[in-house]
Amino acid sequence: MASIGIPANQAPKLNYLNNGHSLKSWLLTTDHKRIALLYLISVTVFFFLGGFFAMLIRLELLTPQGDLMQADTYNKVFTMHGMIMVFFFLIPVVPAVLGNFLVPLMIGAKDLAFPRINLLSWYLYITGGMIFLHCMLTGGVDTGWTFYTPYSTAGTNTNIVEAGLAIFLAGFSSIFTGLNFIVTIHRMRAPGLTWDRLPLFIWANYATSLVMILGTPVIAITIVLVAVERLFHLGIFDPGLGGDPLLFQHLFWFYSHPAVYIMILPSMGVISELIACFARKRVFGYKFVALSSVAIAVFGFLVWAHHMFVAGISLYAAMIFSFLSFSVGVPSAVKVFNWTATLYKGSISYATPMLYAFGFIGLFTIGGLTGLMLATIGIDVHVTDTYFVVAHFHYVMVGGVLMGYLGGLHFWWPKMTGRMYPEAWAKLSALLVFVGFNLTFFPQFILGYVGMPRRYWQYPPEFQALNVLSTAGASILAVGYLLPMIYFVWSLRYGKIAEANPWSAAGLEWKTTSPPPTFNFDETPVVTWEAYNYDEIPPWERRAPVAR
Amino acid sequence: MASQVDALYIYLLVVAGIVTALVFIAVTVLAIKYRRVPGREAQPIEGSTSLEITWSIIPLFVMMTFFIWGAVIYFQERTPPADSTEVYVVAKQWMWKIEHMEGQREINELHVPTGQNIKLIMTSQDVIHSFFVPAFRIKQDVLPGRYTTFWFKATKPGHYHLFCAEYCGTQHSGMGGDIVVMEPQDYAQWMAGGTSAPLQDTGKQLFSALGCATCHRFDVQGRGPNLTGIYNKPVLLEDGRTVIADENYVRESILNPTAKIVNGFKPVMPAFQGIVSDEQLNALVAYVKSLSQPTTGTAVLQSQPATSPAEPQKMQVQ
Numbered sequence: 017m018a019s020i021g022i023p024a025n026q027a028p029k030l031n032y033l034n035n036g037h038s039l040k041s042w043l044l045t046t047d048h049k050r051i052a053l054l055y056l057i058s059v060t061v062f063f064f065l066g067g068f069f070a071m072l073i074r075l076e077l078l079t080p081q082g083d084l085m086q087a088d089t090y091n092k093v094f095t096m097h098g099m100i101m102v103f104f105f106l107i108p109v110v111p112a113v114l115g116n117f118l119v120p121l122m123i124g125a126k127d128l129a130f131p132r133i134n135l136l137s138w139y140l141y142i143t144g145g146m147i148f149l150h151c152m153l154t155g156g157v158d159t160g161w162t163f164y165t166p167y168s169t170a171g172t173n174t175n176i177v178e179a180g181l182a183i184f185l186a187g188f189s190s191i192f193t194g195l196n197f198i199v200t201i202h203r204m205r206a207p208g209l210t211w212d213r214l215p216l217f218i219w220a221n222y223a224t225s226l227v228m229i230l231g232t233p234v235i236a237i238t239i240v241l242v243a244v245e246r247l248f249h250l251g252i253f254d255p256g257l258g259g260d261p262l263l264f265q266h267l268f269w270f271y272s273h274p275a276v277y278i279m280i281l282p283s284m285g286v287i288s289e290l291i292a293c294f295a296r297k298r299v300f301g302y303k304f305v306a307l308s309s310v311a312i313a314v315f316g317f318l319v320w321a322h323h324m325f326v327a328g329i330s331l332y333a334a335m336i337f338s339f340l341s342f343s344v345g346v347p348s349a350v351k352v353f354n355w356t357a358t359l360y361k362g363s364i365s366y367a368t369p370m371l372y373a374f375g376f377i378g379l380f381t382i383g384g385l386t387g388l389m390l391a392t393i394g395i396d397v398h399v400t401d402t403y404f405v406v407a408h409f410h411y412v413m414v415g416g417v418l419m420g421y422l423g424g425l426h427f428w429w430p431k432m433t434g435r436m437y438p439e440a441w442a443k444l445s446a447l448l449v450f451v452g453f454n455l456t457f458f459p460q461f462i463l464g465y466v467g468m469p470r471r472y473w474q475y476p477p478e479f480q481a482l483n484v485l486s487t488a489g490a491s492i493l494a495v496g497y498l499l500p501m502i503y504f505v506w507s508l509r510y511g512k513i514a515e516a517n518p519w520s521a522a523g524l525e526w527k528t529t530s531p532p533p534t535f536n537f538d539e540t541p542v543v544t545w546e547a548y549n550y551d552e553i554p555p556w557e558r559r560a561p562v563a564r
Numbered sequence: 565m566a567s568q569v570d571a572l573y574i575y576l577l578v579v580a581g582i583v584t585a586l587v588f589i590a591v592t593v594l595a596i597k598y599r600r601v602p603g604r605e606a607q608p609i610e611g612s613t614s615l616e617i618t619w620s621i622i623p624l625f626v627m628m629t630f631f632i633w634g635a636v637i638y639f640q641e642r643t644p645p646a647d648s649t650e651v652y653v654v655a656k657q658w659m660w661k662i663e664h665m666e667g668q669r670e671i672n673e674l675h676v677p678t679g680q681n682i683k684l685i686m687t688s689q690d691v692i693h694s695f696f697v698p699a700f701r702i703k704q705d706v707l708p709g710r711y712t713t714f715w716f717k718a719t720k721p722g723h724y725h726l727f728c729a730e731y732c733g734t735q736h737s738g739m740g741g742d743i744v745v746m747e748p749q750d751y752a753q754w755m756a757g758g759t760s761a762p763l764q765d766t767g768k769q770l771f772s773a774l775g776c777a778t779c780h781r782f783d784v785q786g787r788g789p790n791l792t793g794i795y796n797k798p799v800l801l802e803d804g805r806t807v808i809a810d811e812n813y814v815r816e817s818i819l820n821p822t823a824k825i826v827n828g829f830k831p832v833m834p835a836f837q838g839i840v841s842d843e844q845l846n847a848l849v850a851y852v853k854s855l856s857q858p859t860t861g862t863a864v865l866q867s868q869p870a871t872s873p874a875e876p877q878k879m880q881v882q
Binding site: 082087088091158159160162164166167170171172254255256258261262295296297298300301302303304325326327328331334335338339342345346349350352353354356357359360361362363364365366374377378381382385386388389391392393394395396397398400401402465466467469470471472473474475476550551 | 568569572573576580583584587588590591594595598599600601604605606607608609610611612615616619620623624627628630631633634635636637638639641642643657690691692694696698699701702703704705707708709710712725727728729730731732733734735736737738820
């Protein structure tokens, strides 16, 4: 019988939160849990900023005419939305918040391998973020998040170099995080915690880290080349200077396609944890789910040119990249089937994190299948650069990544803060997010197939009805996202005190107190069991009632 | 083409619909059937390799049908039939400039007859644009510094949206227009309304005005290669490579002659980068291509593609 955590103690025990209250103790901390909270606050700020821009986009598109703002303003608004969400929210969100907090806890380590580099990661991220905010406040950028040349190097007079610098720094933050995770997972696992006993969240973060350190330097180089061409007129991408604009797209997507897996893989890891806990079972086909993460990370590097089927690449290159793109479909499908199979003969309860996991499976299935449609070249030629693509990647990025993140945040909130969130409100917000999300983005699939191009400030009137539906959905979605913001903050003071293991979950992170002490474990745990040994843990109704 | 794309799309929708329904039903049924009931515990199940293989292989096969069908359509979309009528397109921020071979020019409108294969030869004067006609289910990016092509056959008269689908700056969403599809007789009437000279004639004038004709002679071997009949033929370069003299090759050889020196000739031609506009280039390219047609009647010194590096006379556009 695995030992269950120490019951929550009302007496003020020293933990990572109350171990030092000064600003300095936070800003110069090397505790991975505190750094995770620094990230939590900063990505949340960027999320709501990016969300604000999303609302401006949806409001402008309520009517066919460009009437809420000028065309140039609109172009900047969707660029800010994309850049903030991709580089300052989606890429760091799960690894840097949940990963930072949980990787050492889940493997029974005191901290990450390089605690100071971990702090440096956050400072790089926040410096990049500040530079980006400065760029935004002094005029912004209007290239779209994709920076396509020669528009970005010769066509626009907005501040590309500053935005590039911001993303360059944020990229290094992600390289350092990846490096830290890889070394930590290799070197600092608790005795007995072999690779085939690792939680799937660790496997997912390990695969993600590989992509981070192998892919991110390429975007860094690309940004430098764009800056060099802009500042010194060296012909790299601009055909007017003797460069090749498609070279930029190859380099950009060589990173930015794998970056999609940087975003989604850690969330997939979260979903595996949630489903195991709330079905009270080991994840079906553990080995296949673990290896599918690695497979996605590897295949993800071989498919980048599927973003370029109409860009002017050769006929046969397009066919090869179409073929290879389907290779990512198999490990993704394997995950969905295994999660579904995990439910079989489980003992399933519907706490909020599980609702998010169900939502993830549904939305990711739709996002993945529409991805297969886009990999089918004959279809892609019609729907690429339309709202079909916009809908597809929001299903994966928001329907996937964000559902996983919110599910994980609810699940580990008691561990992170020592407080429970209000379950009824959380269920309501999960429902609003699911309904609002589908209403926002499903009409965009239709909109794209009937021909509405993306990044349009004004559009022909026949597209209006679907745009109105989408905007209506976005307002529901906004409420769904604001609610957790409110009740999470509320719970810090008024939430029920959480036990060490309120979900009766497996996993080393639940075997220490909530919140954990600074060095995580009073004694280094020794692991003698497989991951998700739920058959050895009593269901939680047999224990003290769960705080509500 | 549109109906073929739609047929494939419907197939994908049906497959995706079935898969989505199966996953949704499986999750819902399992989640309800195995909901937590006091006294009933979860049963540990490890997994099953045969199941894993099954649900990897079957999707893989289904995906291969997507791939093959999609690739077949794409192959057709990218292979213009030989009998296509050619139309040149120059994109710039934020308009589409159309030049018909007969000399008619249009802005943001393209008139075409039904039943005729149309091949667009497109380039951009500034940034990347994308020529997108939703009704034809096809789009193609339009790049500065090179040609891309796009072909279609319109079947039903009417006005169809033309959009720019690659973000190109302030008025990206205003960079649209109309594809006007007309019955052949209406089209002939519309075409007769123009007065300008055919594109290849403009090219011919440019060819002598810019001094091309002094070296690229049609009677005897000049300092530059004879251009008769080179279009779409293989050309041997001095580094031993063979390239096809397509539109992009001709274009590059005018703008930047030293990029691909043809075997047997010296790099003496001046670069025309920045000297000729995209419209003039199109006319020159159209003229060079017209030299390959049997009706040109010019003295043909050499009409066979260069095949052996030992021969002194080589097809060359330098």
